[in-house]
Amino acid sequence: MLDKVTKQKLVVIGNGMAGIRTVEALLERAPDLYDITVFGSEPYGNYNRILLSPVLAGEKSVDDIMLNTLDWYEDNNITLRKGETISMIDRRTCEVVTEAGERVPYDRLLIATGSNPIMLPLPGKELPGVIGFRDIYDVDRMIKASTDYRNAVVIGGGLLGLEAANGLMKRGMNVTVVHLLDTLMERQLDPVAGGLLRKSLEERGMVFKMPAQTQAILGEDRVTGVRFGDGTELAADLVVMAVGIRPNFELAKKAGLYCERGIVVSDTMQTYDGRIYAVGECVQHRRQTYGLVAPLFDQAKVCANHLAMKGFATYDGSVTSTKLKVTGIDLFSAGDFAPGPDKEEIVLQDANRGVYKRIILKDKKIVGAVLYGDTIDGPWYFQHLRDGTDVSHMRERLVFGAANLGDGGVSGQNSVAAMSDETEICGCNGVCKGAIVKAISEKKLFTLDDVRAHTKASSSCGSCTGLVEQVLAFTLGGDYSAAPKVKPLCKCTDHSHDDVRRVIVEQQLKTIPAVMRFMEWKTLNGCHSCRPALNYYLLATWPGEYRDDQQSRFINERVHANIQKDGTYSVVPRMWGGVTTPSELRAIADVAEKFNIPTVKVTGGQRIDLLGVKKEDLPAVWADLNDAGMVSGHAYAKGLRTVKTCVGSEWCRFGTQDSTGLGIKLEKFMWGSWTPAKVKLGVSGCPRNCAEATCKDVGVVCVDSGYEIHFAGAAGLHIKGTEYLAKVETEDETLEVIVALTQLYREEGWYLERMYKWCDRVGLEQIRKRVVDDIANRKALFARFAHSQQFAQTDPWAERASRGVDRNEFAPLAELELA
């Protein structure tokens, strides 16, 4: 094959999770670039090392944890040389040398040699019965020992040690854990949580000797016991050393690559030799080494990006979280929780319930979290930790978790572990816990996206995302669920929303193909997620200049009506401020009768919805409504929807201001504007708040002395009261602040990100500073909005009903009779 000859050669040393994940990511990006050879010293395909503990505990089999079967290598034309160890890298000739002396050339080399268990240099460490805990071979030996012997000693009270101890105990051995310090898992837990953990493990029968230093391993032909620093001895038929891992970089070091505690790599995962990349536990990046899975996956992505010659991704380090994989014990830890002078702590301790939570804050942000007994909010805290969210506005309720902030969705169900398999997790798509667990185990799913694709759970409204992440964590054991720190816009790119918005401005990109070309989109025309997003970003960035791409609009925005389940549409004319007239109502009634519209319904936004309109009737329906003076209500738009008002001072005996009039003024100024997601307004004439303004995207509550402006509320998937933004004295000022706020959101919001999520992300204070305090900036924002409205305030219905815009859209191409 000619291909084989011309392709570059990629050699991978190490057939573990990091190396193979990189290869997988590379195949996604550039399937035909390399001729790939993988060397692995173990006699298996790639398996999930993290799940060795459940295998040891008898909860999973070796087959369950296989990630890539031998068929996978064959299907992808990868040469797997299992059971073969590389003994030397010859950088001069660009070859690796196998133990048998064979020389294999490479153009690019990927080192993913992982790590080795640290074996303490104790007398007797080479005795039979003394083992580490690292691979399937070790697990097999432990399982074998558990059938032949009774007493086991595990040296090391960290994550790995406790999981090994738990597994051996489950297999019927008497297990003593020896730990040098007086806190278990001291790298992840504080003394209180460590104590709670010790207590519940003791209740299960585990014995602890700590603090204690092991001095010697005793025995002649086989281990018989352990002696400690204080002179005491303990009988043992099996000693497992689980004191830690050490990056395995001997090979790299021998080849002259610069190593410290690991192979030192740059942000592009390159070693000091540009042809040689390294990922996983064997590397040291910005002085850090990692022993968890999530960072390996982040590194693999970046490395694959460069191997595929895309050349833009960088690895900035990872924040990690840990969950102990001991069934029945809920423990979660993330970030940095060592006490410090500039850190503040929020602690909740409920001894009877066995719950302990400690959240560590620094500069208004979460920097660490330790949870014991109730870990349901682990992923939620972790998300805020990684995103660096300013949490000061929710500080007083923070420790009670997401559900208490009204952020936990509508289901009210929150603890996944306690749920039965039949419990419905995704209400939109009717997916039960059991189905998700089954898909994760059988289809080897790792990420939220995988679960969404295979089960549809969390793929519609997303309010169950937290629960699905928990099911992932619960099924896989913790450190997988972590979504990438910077979320790519969609699967067609590695770039984030912010990157895309920034580059559009910096590079003056003015069409969707231009953005895709410049930012090296991975797909030909993007997809249904990114095209509408790009269309909005270009429209919002270049008003009057960018030509709206109808084919990149979701159908509702393309035909200016809402598609229904049977393929018909619904039509909602605008009713300014919720006020209508007899003649408008008469016209609506006439239209409904003339076109046999089956359902006429009053909406929650004070308007009337005509449901069940056939697509080809839309232009004629609009023409009749236009004739009666009505225009599109944009009920389908990621744009200004309704302005709900109460009757205010004009009629109400309590009204303090003309809320109806102000609502109409706002709507007349803002209609037609496109925004990242829908925007709903409310104006109430007094604090009794009949227009329910305090759960809208923007709400005004009139008071005797002026106007209170609130924003970032929601009453849908999430129930959230608004944040108070400012109080002003006049209607004009109210309009100016609200318009400026909306413009800032238009310029910074991510597509489909509602205003309350945007506020959560950038912070209330930041927004207030730029919209309220900085008056010059407010006026500039206002002017930009006003400029863009020149091009936006054309009634899309009139264009289509009487000016022939998009005529083809509403008529069939042809009608065929029976042949």
Added chain:
Amino acid sequence: MTSWIEIGALDDIPRLGSRVVRTPGGNIAVFRTESDEVFALDDRCPHKGGPLSQGIVHNKRVTCPLHNFVIELANGQAVAPDEGCTHTHPAKVENGVVWLSLRQAAAVS
């Protein structure tokens, strides 16, 4: 034998878009890709019957507007892990004119 029916001009279908052809056997969605290939499929998503003609077209795929099933235009298959298949019909472009061949109609007549 395939009998071809002329259904209209290629330019009457937007690039990365679709038009509907009405037939006694139901609507057929005719898609035009960026590179001016045309594909004809029954206008029904295998998932819940959504009108595929109303979806966003990307490369040689369309996303159903109702629940985001992605369908391959060439063979009507749902993109994995989704499952299901929509009936396809032969379609071609000659000198800017789009031709369609109706499998079902042929069977009926």
